[in-house]
């Protein structure tokens with residue numbers, strides 16, 4: 001696999017998904033393990049790319065700050081939020097909040113389906129069924145019925161062993177488009193790496209800008225393979241490649 005991995009293009013901009021890409025999938029959202037040397041590696045790479053490295057995730061920014069407490073560009077909430085630097089204002093279009101009854105219905109669902117759990121986001125929520133796979137179809141039925149009552153405002157997103165209610169009209173394409181329009185990303189060759197269907201919109205924008213959309217499993221195999229490649233890119237950019 002390693003021999004086939006492409007090199008980082010000249011004057012690249014790196015756009016990296018988090019769950020399942022930079023870190024291995026864990027049983028629950030809170031139990032993700034970040035390798036101790038990953039934050040420093042990402043911070044170094046960002047500096048070597050003049051800041052043109054962004055984490056582009058479905059997670060809220062607060063989660064990204066918790067797992068990666070480093071000053072790199074972060075886009076969260078599947079394109080709903082963007083922050084160019086720590087302490088910088090969070091850029092976000094006006095987004096709807098799901099009705100309280102929807103959120104209550106998700107709690108009721110979790111109570112009735114042991115092993116499932118509900119993850120809250122400011123403008124949506126997720127039903128995770130990784131620990132109760134048999135509940136996946138029922139979660140889909142519930143959430144698609146809810147979203148069908150307000151399709152102009154909300155959309156249902158399939159994630160890995162999870163279904164998410166999120167605002168309609170935003171995606172990782174939103175975040176990547178916004179980033180590539182401004183410095184330090186503007187004019188660079190974007191490389192988006194992700195593992196999930198939710199990443200495909202971001203990959204498509206990178207390709208449309210003359211760059212690459214790399215599916216983790218196809219190019220790197222697993223997050224460990226990607227981290228090794230990032231470390232090699234770091235050494236190459238430092239002139240020790």
Ligand SMILES: O=P(O)(O)OC[C@H]1O[C@H](O[C@H]2O[C@H](CO)[C@@H](O)[C@H](O)[C@H]2O)[C@H](O)[C@@H](O)[C@@H]1O
Nearest residue numbers: 018019025026027028029057058059130160162
């Ligand atoms: O865009 P990403 O950074 O890939 O985030 C996508 C979602 O990831 C998280 O859920 C997934 O990862 C969990 C931890 O490994 C796993 O337990 C779960 O089954 C996966 O679906 C996160 O919880 C979501 O908020 C993100 O949208």
